[in-house]
Amino acid sequence: MAIRGNPANHYVLSGGVDGIVDTSSLHGKPNITLRVGGNEVAEVELLDTEIGLEITGIIDAKPDLFVEYLRLLLPRVNVHDGAVEFAGLAVRIRSATTIGGPDLVQGAVESYQAVPVAGQADAVEF
Structure with a gap:
């Protein structure tokens, strides 16, 4: 008989993205601190979806x-x-921007760079 595990709520990241993702906290809300290339990621949002945790934010x-x-x-x-x-x-x-909008950008408006991420996840009590 399989033993049911506890869902992780504390992720420690390293690699192209460094930081901590707590999916809950003492206040019941996520607590997320991420850094990419020396920049702290701002306006961070977390979604728990059918494909895993999706986190978005602004690097610069x-x-x-x-x-x-x-x-x-x-x-x-x-x-x-x-x-x-x-x-x-x-x-x-x-995403390239101009004061006149995306139609004034020459070439591709967006460019993408895939970055591997690794870490450890654990179930902790807050």
Whole structure:
């Protein structure tokens, strides 16, 4: 008979994206701190979907030049006995911007860079 694991709620990330994703906290809301290339990710949002945890945020922005977004995919993890290693995927998305809108951008408006992510997930009590 299989033993049911506890869903992980604490993810520690390393690699192209560093940080901590707590899917819940003492206040019941997610607590997420991420860094990409030395920049702290702002306006972070978390969705628990049928394909895993989807996290989005803004890495950097320069008016009339670009906005760089992060889209992070992490697996849901069941923990039986201690932290579990996992692999995820991040995509850095650079969207070119101009004061006149996207029609004034020459070439591709968006560019994408896949970034491997690894870490450990655990079930902790808050």
